[in-house]
Amino acid sequence: MSDFNFSLLCGETGPLTTSSRPDRLRLSMEGLTPILGVGEQVLAGTKVAVGNGPDKGDLHAPLAGTILELEPHSMFIEMGSGGKLAPVTPCVEGGDPLRQWLKSMGMDVGALYKASTLIINGVPPEPGISAFEPLLRDYRKTLELGLETIRKVIEPTKMFLVAAKGNRANAFANCTVAHVPPVYPNGLDPLVYKAILKQEVLPGSRPKNATILSVRELYAVGRVMETGRPVTETVMTIGGQNRLVRVGTPVGLLAAEAGVQVQPGDRAVLGGPLRGLAAVNLEQGVDKDTYGLTLMRREAGFETTDNFCLGCGACERHCPARIMPGMISRCAEFKQFERAEAYHIHSCMECGLCGYWCTAQRPLLQYIRLAKYELALLAGAHAPDTPPDDKLKEQTGDTPC
Template sequence: MLKIHYSLDQKPADSIRDLEPPKVLNISVRNLVLKTKKGSVLAKGDLVAEHPSPCGGACHAALGGKVKAVNYHSLTVECSGGAETVEPVDVASMGKGSELIRALQELGVDVSPLSGRAEVLVINGLNPEPGVSVAQQLLRDGGEELRAGLDMARKLLSPDRTILAAPKGEAVSIPGAETVGIRAKYPYSLDALVVRAVTRKEFPEHTRVINVMDLFDLGKVALTGLPVTETFMTIDGHNYRVPVGTPVRHILEALELNVEPGDTIVLGGPFRGESIYSLDQGVKKEDYGMFITSSDAIPEVQDAACMNCGECVLQCPARVQPHLISRYAEYERFEEAERYGLNSCFECGLCAFNCFARRPLLQYIRFAKAQIRAKGQGTKA
């Protein structure tokens, strides 16, 4: 069995840096419900699109400007550089209940971990993937927002116990939460594995988990009443505050990063991230890193036949069989994929990363899940 440990202990090099604002935003609106149109003039924070799920957060303009183009994938805003912003919403004064949940959702917060009653609230304080140091950065520098976010989460969930899962050996804390140190190794940063590590149970009832980045956003919304319009990204060893929708091309030019022909640019992380299809592609809220991989560093993924080596099964923390699930997904036999544990997959990416045949296992799994979701929505409609 191949045993490789992937460290998540990525201490920030310095304070969070601000990125020069772009002249154009390309905001991803795929699978969202569009709430604006070409020619519309937007202020910073104006609603752009709503999430189709009952819990997903809405999408807003990170900068003011005019909508120049709209297609299936993205909405292009030509930024004006004006200072006009939307009026803040006083969420801090709202009582616990559906009104507050709806207001947070409309301000861009994913409220799925904030509904109902929780006996245990777990804060995932580990960096999401190797090479990304955003979580540790926010634990070090985002004290005010994290405290406000935790107050809001506890107001909604009324947990009996609140636990901050932090890298073992790190002296970090959030007032109101007990700190538990766990292994800073990937894939132990996945929510399900973090919960198991701190509760000693798999998928315990009445337990909610929220990561540090989302808790920070929740706190900022509570303090300012303004929507979520930016993300934090680890780029070339430093953490930047980046407006959502900023084109990759702008990031490369602003930071003077060199890209050679054949290189791959990945948004997210090395395991779960996605390679971009264009330098004009804009970053999303959940993109916590950007990586440039040279053409000769990692063998190219290909639609090769499975070798039946079993390495993906040995690596899988969910204890499913990625080689079988991906085969069924490849041939659009989605019911069989579900039967073999498709919905138990954490999408950690270890199977694809360690596949000797270089098959796109994670991509097949995500494709199957997306097709099943689309079919379900179509049936309901």
């Protein structure tokens, strides 16, 4: 792993292509309440679940079919005959009515609030993810429509398009183009905020004066406005190719389409190599916010261990949040979750660098995510949908591929 490339440069990428029509879909129900049950027929665009809370977007069936299974965490739909719902007329209002309409059309709207500065993040989130490149090059009209729409909610006075230096960043609308060095983790939202606002923002928090959306989110809003149809696709990088993929498409189908053979012991990771989540199995479907599929070969030496922390400090030296991942992992390991707060766990932006550099190959990011999950339970902030044991298993790998 020592020759891993942290560069965020994309180079010239091919056009965005549409992934094949799957014969089945497995939709994640995380953060959603289903409104249809087993045996019901759906058309493409039928709403199948509503988002819990004020920010989570509703979920719609990407294709026509029949719901065959409904579990606490997923809905399985077998594709069948049937068409698509007629498009709806886009909302012409601004402010909260538009925000609510976008939520009902499947957009997560947590970043849509009034702020004086709007930042469009066009920096690849992880090495090897280039999905922003064809969007910025070939879908400018869609992006401009998306921007025009969200401006009616955010009402910014300043707008920035942020790109990695050396990648494409043609200005659109009235955005000022800004650059960050093309090295991971500079594309993560807290670091982009820091580069533009010159102030640090707690990961996941809402600064009063600014908000941030990715180019992918802007594209999704533009598509909803262009087509009058809900969000049922995600833009992903798979094996260096950028594809438009229907939400719920099983990981195994995407790997096969990309000509990738998944061998026993390999891990299929939803996202990129540093902060992605290992798929539970090859039938797991992709989500609206899945931006990549990365295959980690068994022989690549990414195995984590339950070794003790050596106290060597290597993780601290690479942590962009300047916290102590080793100490936090020890708190999680011994179920001392509240003690992790004394080590500023909430400043962690989940970049995964500590785990990458850990001398003892401890699963540091997974420990941190587990501790955050347990702290959220303790705070009663929300009831996470996945039981902790499943969550840890999911995040530490063990993909039965």
